[in-house]
Amino acid sequence: MKRAWFKSKLAPKFANGLRTLTVTTALVGAGFGAAGSASAETLADALADAYKNSGLLEQNRAVLRAADEDVAQAVSALRPVLGWAASATREFGEARSSQTLGQVVGSVTQSATVGLSLTQLVWDGGSTKMRVDVAKETVLATRQTLIAIEQNVLLQAVDAYTQVRTSSEALALRQNNVRVITEELRAAKVRFEEGDVTRTDVAQAEARLAQARAALAQANGDLASAREYFIAAVGRKPGRLATPTRAPVSAKSVAEAKAVAQRNHPDILASKHQVAAADIGVEIARASTKPTVTLRGNYGYTDTFDSNNFRRGGSITLGAEGPIYAGGRVASVVRQSIQRRDAARSGLHLANLSVAQNAGTGFANLQVARAAREAGERGVRFAQIAFDGVRAEASEGARTTLEVLNAEQEVLNAKVNLINAVSNEYLASYALLANMGLLTADTLRLNVPRYDPAAYYKQVGKAPAAVSAQGRQLDKMLRRIGKE
Template sequence: MALGIVMKLRAGAVALSVLAMMPVQATAESLADALASAYEHSGLLIQNRALLRAADEDVAVALSSLRPIIGWTAKVERSFSKFASATTGGVTAHNSATEANIGLSASLLVYDGGASRLAVAAAKETVLATRQQLISIEQQVLLGTVQAYMNVVRDAQIVELRRNNLRLVARELQAAKDRFEVGEVTRTDVALAEAQLAGGRANLAVAQGNLMASKEQYAASVGHQPGSLRAPRGLPKVPARIDEVRAIAVRSHPDLTAVQHAIQAAEYGVDRARAAMGPTVKLQGSYGITRDLDNDQYFSQGGAVSLGLEQPIYRGGQLSALLRQSMANRDAQRGRLHATRLTIQQQAGSAWSGFASAQAQLRASAQQIEAARIAFDGVREEAKLGSRTTLDVLIAEQDLLDAESNRITARASEVTAAYSVLSSMGLLTAENLNLKVERYDPEAYYNLVKTAPINRSKRGQQLDKVLKAIGKE
């Protein structure tokens, strides 16, 4: 069983995935491949999975207060004294003894107004909230990966575009020099082409620098340097209306669900603070053995059982302050729910608007490229006939370059914006994307610890194996 739990947890434990350790292959890497690698590699996910396991343990800690507390003590005591009295004629007498004692003690909470059970319920709600926070972190990691992937694709295409443009400008420069030799153009035309070529080289250097930076961002997100990346051929399914996006976001976004669980935990906190003002009943027992090490004839043993009732009367206002504090925390969580709902609606609307804008930009850039290409071809032919100058050709060429660059950027923005819409709705997860990864099961560890097993129990030993396996990866 422990091995099965490890298999469920290992995807989000403390290890870099096998994919992250492998060298980049020559085959093209798809966006789905990159997302899978990021899911297995992300240190942020590893960190928050560990925080979830810590929250799971809070349930076990709270549950332990409802169980017997058993302990043992052992001591060896040497006592000595000296005294003088009339019976000794004023002579100082010495007395000493060495005793060994061993004992057992046990206590059981019988009644505390439900405070301990409320603590267990609050811990469970905190676990549910932490699970939702983990989903939110997962969305951040995957969206960051999409952005990194598309930045590399975009910048690589722009570098190639700049190289092609540089070759074209070099041909234009050679043509200008040839025409200058036969007197068709002036030295100014040649200088204009030379300036354009130098500017093209500078722009290529900038584009290459941007590509290098994007590759570093990709490596940080995915776990390895990018090889040949495939531009996505399609887009994830996105609702057609902004109202639908907002409605789904309010229903399913993990941030909102996390706050709802936090409110319920705070409600339990208020009830627990009230219960702390009531009486507590405890059953206690003890048993001990005492032996005089200086006298083999002396030996005693005995025990006691008691049922005690206690209730605080006055603690300097501490209990009242704790009650008011718990109520304030609950009210703060309620206010947070309202603010989170508005934020999620705003983010959903912004994401959908950004997606619609990117699509419109992509359509416009396609039309711009078509018109700019026709204009460039026409200006170049007219220049051959002498009715256009070299400057006219260079301007038309730059317009075409800008249009093509805009389309590349718009395409990258469209893909990123589509995944941003999914994230705003709370749907950008490994499960919803159907990534080929071993998905982290947030219930696997919880199911092992929720009954608060001790290390020597069968389940406790299974937990030891799980944690050792996690630590080795």
Template sequence: MLGTAGGKLVKAVALTAGIALSVMPGRSVLADNLTDAFIGAYNTSGLLEQNRALLRAADEDVAIALSALRPIINWTVRVSQDYAKSRAGTVVSSVEPSRFFSGLTLSQLVYDGGASILGKQSAQETVLATRQALIDIEQQVLFRATTAYLSVLLQEETVQIRQNNVNLSGEELRATQDRFEVGEVTRTDVALSEAQLASSQADLADARGDLSTAQAEYVNAVGKQPGRTAGQPRLPKLPGSLAEAISLAQRNHPAILSAQHQVRALDLTVQQQRAGLGPNVSLNADAGITESYDNDDYTNDASISLNFNQPIYAGGRLAANVRRAMAQRDASRANLLNVQKDITQGVTDAYVRFETATASLRASVERVRASQVAFDGIREEATLGARTTLDVLTAQQDLLDAQLAEVASRTERSLAAYQLLQAQGLLTAERLGLAVQIYDPTLYYNLVKKAPAQISKQSRDLDRVLKALRRE
């Protein structure tokens, strides 16, 4: 937890998602649902911590840019050795005085065509772009948690279905052996049932291996071992049409907002570089004591000067800086167009994926119902001698495939729904109402934006914030 100053970096948001319970033996008492996965991922993500630190670094760039508008005061110690030779008529004299200066020097920018102010404004736009990039990273972290949770759930259900199929195959083998003993079926029927049981056991072993892999990914994404899963999550509220989803994404997606701020930042950088071609005026002053090494003489002196500089020739560096800034700005504009297109495509893909998964789920549910009726009927007919063992095993496999398809379709629909949420820029801790301490990027910025001196109260507050962050 953050201290008094650090605690302001976050704000509590009430949890709105409930916890559903499901029954599965051999697991912990409390059930893990998708909300638990979100909370774990948000609180333990190293990727989020990395990008929060990058945002704080961008905040400091604003303070650095602001400092160019303020006076610079230094304690200066200067040792000088002068040499002068002069001729007066036939007399040639030379002087080599040595001096020691100790005192304060001041330099204050008076005018630079607005270059420093433009630099500060560009840094501020970069901060806004980095904040949006952090939100996009947050979406990626939460979607990875979604994928990890649904993958564990899918594999658990697959293991359960495979286990049921092994049990069913064992029952079929015992029934076939009983019928063989009374002469109703042949040794071939027994062999078919034995093969079916062995195949079911192999599939169960594969499913358990896939479950272990999914659990390992869950630990990586969420930061803890999965408990007993609470089943499929409630679907989030989704847009009524593809056009509505695209419109919302274009207005709201953090990747687009970040790219827009990047364009504005580089526009300001171009203006800053152009201003650098003009004159600048600075005020310089010093005050201190000058002593001579040759004797014990000393002087208390002070000086002040107003310096005017106009670049005339700098080897082409200044013009190259302008052209480079323009090229970077043009690249950012092109990137914005690409981001907008990618977001539109991402929304379209997620929307179509959800629609397809929904239709597939409806078909899968009907397929399971029909396959169950068919299997029950064929199994009953086999006991009367109207069906062969191969017919029963074929119907059993059809039922198994239908059950697996239904589970996969249900998981696919949930995954597509949250992918659509992410594609619109809505998969964030704040919008989901997670019971976590929401990171507040404005507090640190507000502490540093005025570039506090190292001995100020704000600087001490910053030290406490940074110490609290390092303890988390």
């Protein structure tokens, strides 16, 4: 079974929070045991390293922090803006007039001005406050996108792990196959010298050995490619990988898979926040037709450097303004916001359909993978029985060398198919978890330091000033993030 079905259909997106999930009680810890030495790397180790080393996660965490800053900027628009201005002027020139008795007289004038200004929004129909709400909804949607990225990173790590395991096992089979056929060729040559078989039998064994060596070279290449994929997905080279235990339990029925997915999937949760932001956007557009009231204050000091001449003073202005006619722009903005809201609602509907479809498809793929694995186990068992029988009959002269080689090839093919079937079942199990929104570091209880998506927001959500204690603490956080 090929992997394309999960990469196209089951590429996950993911969800936070488990709600009444009886299906996941057996999930935690499942699939992370190792057969063999304790020094072998488990899937849990690979997933933890993928989580810690992912540049894609770091990139999208920065995107989320940038969205957090949008909230701070929106909050700042509700606060007074204090500014200053300063200028120094030197004027010089020459003039001739009746007052100077026709003489050219030079003049120099110097002045300096410094002033403060304060602007405070008093009322704008709630538009600015609603922009804060839009920014918050955008942050929540971006958090869900980060969760979706986390799911993709972890699923890719599962895929890389299983590919290395599958390629390693396939390589071992190919190596053993070369040894077996080499022995078959040696036996065929002995029997040819004794006159029991013809030169054709020897040629058939030689041809099959050449095919086996070519397949071995391909298996070596596949393993090298899988290791490179592992490095890209996990962030380090693979060591000796442990044999995974049974695949994790996710859902017992299609209905259960769909229900969990529609509660938890990040695509749906992100779309809901996008709809909420679009709804607020309509109200903001409508508020733009209302007047805006602003309070402004100015205070300044001007000195001309002539004896004791100076001027100081200020003003306080309460102003209101609003649109009367803007060429139809205001009405167009309102209509546009309504269309964007409708598009967001349609996006939520499509997300529900897509998530349900992917959950159903993922469940079906898992059932197919399980059936293929069970069939593969039977195939190996009966192919081995057939091979043992053919080899025994060949030793008595009842079977040809070609029949022995064909039987041996059937055993090899059955074992390779079983390796792929086991890998696909394992991958399908995790892909279904992703489609349900459950393939997260929290759900899998990975031994990694968790990234708290709300930590940065808590620092910047109230728009602290750079000179405040919270602002200095935020600077320390940013320096720490930069070193990670």
